[in-house]
Amino acid sequence: MTLIKETDYGTPASTSDKTVTLTIDGFEVTVPEGTSVMRASMETGIQIPKLCATDMVDAFGSCRLCLVEIEGRRGTPASCTTPVEPGMVVRTQTGRLKQLRRGVMELYISDHPLDCLTCAANGDCELQDMAGVVGLRDVRYGHDGDNHVKARDGLGEVNARWMPKDESNPYFTYDPSKCIVCSRCVRACEEVQGTFALTIEGRGFDSRVSPGMHEDFLSSECVSCGACVQACPTATLQEKSVIEIGQPEHSVVTTCAYCGVGCSFKAEMRGDELVRMVPYKDGKANRGHSCVKGRFAYGYAAHKDRILSPMIRDKITDPWREVSWEEALGFAATKLRAIQYELGKDAIGVITSSRCTNEETYLVQKLARAVFGNNNTDTCARVCHSPTGYGLGQTFGTSAGTQDFDSVQHADVVMVIGANPTDGHPVFASRLKKRLRQGAKLIVVDPRRIDLVRTPHVQAAHHLALRPGTNVAVVTALAHVIVTEGLFDESFIRERCDWDEFQDYAEFVSDAKHSPEAVEALTGVPAQELRAAARLYARGGNGAIYYGLGVTEHSQGSTTVIGIANLAMLTGNIGRPGVGVNPLRGQNNVQGSCDMGSFPHELPGYRHVNGQEVRDIFEKLWGVEISDEPGLRIPNMLDAAVDGTFKGLYCQGEDILQSDPDTRHVSAGLAAMDCVIVHDLFLNETANYAHVFLPGSTFLEKDGTFTNAERRINRVRKVMAPRNGYADWEVTQMLANAMGADWSYTHPSQIMDEIAATTPSFANVSYEMLEKKGSVQWPCNDKTPDGSPIMHVDGFVRGRGRFIRTDYVATDEKTGPRFPLLLTTGRILSQYNVGAQTRRTANVVWHAEDVLEIHPHDAETRGVKDGDWVKLASRSGETALRAQITDRVSPGVVYTTFHHPTTQANVITTDYSDWATNCPEYKVTAVQVMPSNGPTDWQEKYEEFSTLSRRIEAAE
């Protein structure tokens, strides 16, 4: 293994179809029109010296090192800013150029410290490289003149130009004394990340990189994505991990385990120590970019809280006892079999994880189906995107987004519904913002003023700030405008969709009761604004819809998904780049865990368990009989547990106690079980109710694949041995074998082969293929051997697109005098989901606790001031947290995140759920807010209980 060095072509690739031929140093080269001379030269293998150019950002032409001579032109133009022309004759190395470059380097080095040997960038410094490249031997100007390098001059006088190192960011440092003012960081922040947090302040010799208004990084607008650190050619912006450890020596390409964007990273290693994560430019989801979580927040893998030995206990009031793997698995197997003996084979089940690999998920559902002998398998996607599966399956025929992420570069109008990409899917947000800065229009449908509504250089054309719970009314009203104003694409509908169903749907939405005016009082969205948004989406060119959990986590989640699909079909925005319906998946492998048959009614590939021919495939291969009855969903399992008919659960990599709604109900269900097996990295909240704890492995410690929101199957590669001893798929296999199965997988690739052999949409997928192609988007079979970046290109998967009526039915969760406010929940950039990982990293500096956002008006009438403790109560329960007063939320709406177990936002949420899929209604809860002086009794008791429950008996 070696360190993967990606070629830096200096300037971005040109997308032109026309080509230009020129000569560089006597070699003829043909490149697309618009390519820079620098890039063309690199393509022939000649690297022109450079400092301010890098191919992640546009050319800038400031360092004057990349000068070339061009026949017939005066002077020595910069090759980065000079586009190629036909017949151009370029020389990159002449006596004059050599002298000029050396002179430039002398000036740079005269104001740069000469501490190369002790510098953190030693071995990875472009300034050092260029000094070598141009043959710098002497600096005629000396090092004693005006400089930014020394804190004091030779006489002990303070040097006013010197600035101390800024170490405020937990992950990287800014050392102004090493800065060469190449502006790469500033441009990366603007062009790649789109935050504009950096600038060059001052002018001439005073020029300095400045975060915000001469602030430190932490208090500036910086979101810590690290694009600047990656762009910096020197040690000015440097990862603290590199300062601490040193330069990496080998790297492995793998996939981030945070959100559904599925960014590719190079894990740069020294031995088995991870030095840093660097986004991989060939990664097709992220194109070389990352966010604060993926790049920096991996410290949880080595956190002291991680449990590395299996543990068991008879009762949840006992302390944990560390035991051998054999004993733990034997204990679990005996208990599970005993429950089945007593209560029947349906009394136990599994929950698969959207954070584990496809292969691991596949094995867990196989455990239920082949070893337990039932279909009691469900997944955390139940609580996030199950309505997407249902809604898109019904209308289009596949349970997945229709586009790849590159598609956004071709969108003209983007509608973001119930998603907060800058926080939840930051890398996609950066790509979206780039497109918006190029002129695409944005419509935001969200109760809260998310950052995208207005952020530097991006302003939504329309923000429909609807009342939580009225999605269906708004989406149907949008369709009403499109149909009644004749904005629909008739030829598309006639050609691709069922015309009769369209007519039925058109009749339904045309009803005046669905008009924006009629629903305004209900939704709170001004009718004119809604009409304008509908017109823009229908007639603004390529219209793309991106949506998130704000759509699905409602009692009518599935209906809204159907409504969204209807909008896309009405306007013909399906089946080509720049359009489509795109669910932004919450977790890294939500798509994959759904694909792998985690649902109780579906075998891998979304095929219903009542299909004999599908069961046949698996029955033959597994040598068992598969039940044709759908099994229990998570809420049903918990209900059954309370009833005493369900007593054993194997829960892999999900913390249902914290993430599932109505915490009290979840805890009652768990407490009623005889054998709860938690397979996780940490003693999570669910583990408080567990009898067996099986330590899990991180994404760094195993091989496998994740499938991201664009259906892209990305490889996860093992970069270090599992600290707990076994990868998660091995643990599941050992549990299966302890229960009498005879599984003998020795590598996840064999599991993928089994998936490919049984599931048509994965038919051509293999590790060998992924190795060759990097990644592939399913369906990948003989019909589409290279995968499918865009779906429904020549027609819908189900045949004809199906319009379905979307009646608005108000949720049963209603505000009233006791609970007059609506609570909606979400997440924040620096934290992820229940926070089990990110809370165990330095990301807590940005978000140390959950806070309640409340409108100034609502705060004032309750006597709540900014930062006050408030009690948040619903019909389900109550909790306390601090208030933050902001007009981001409308009056009548409050908002919080659910990253911290001490807050337990889900104590508040109710057990209402989506009519089709039981996806919980997290996004709407009627609440009251009142001043309080600290945590509630419940929080204190729970804290006490979890401390007690987490005791581990000292080993003898």
Next chain:
Amino acid sequence: MSLQLSSRQVAERTQAVVEDLAQLEGPLLPILHEVQKEFGCVPDEALRTIAEALNLSRAEVHGVASFYHDFRKEPAGRHVLKICRAEACQSMGGDGLADGVRAALGIDWHETTPDGRVTLEPVYCLGLCSCAPAAMLDGELHGRLDETAMRELVKETGR
């Protein structure tokens, strides 16, 4: 005007300036000029307000404002005397003249006399090389200066 403005007052008055000029193409520089006219300087709070109003980042506005020396952080004295320190003026004895002024006023470059009478600034070429050494008092150019003429200029600031 009172010297101590609350940040809220600064924000409000800046907001008014921005509203007047925001419809211009490339409104940032005209706004900064107006703000400087309003407050005698460009306070940090004004930059925040401008960034918010124009939908720019704080960094961007700071980058532009700090590029121009004439956008001040603090208000200047009642008069501003700029003395050229570029090559032509140096060759005609400009440095010596400048030293005399600094001594006479008892302040260094970029400083304001304690009575708030005058601020002394260096300038690198006023485009008046043919009449070196040159200086500029409150926007008015003065060329072919010698000690007497310079003394007169300084005296003028006392009025």
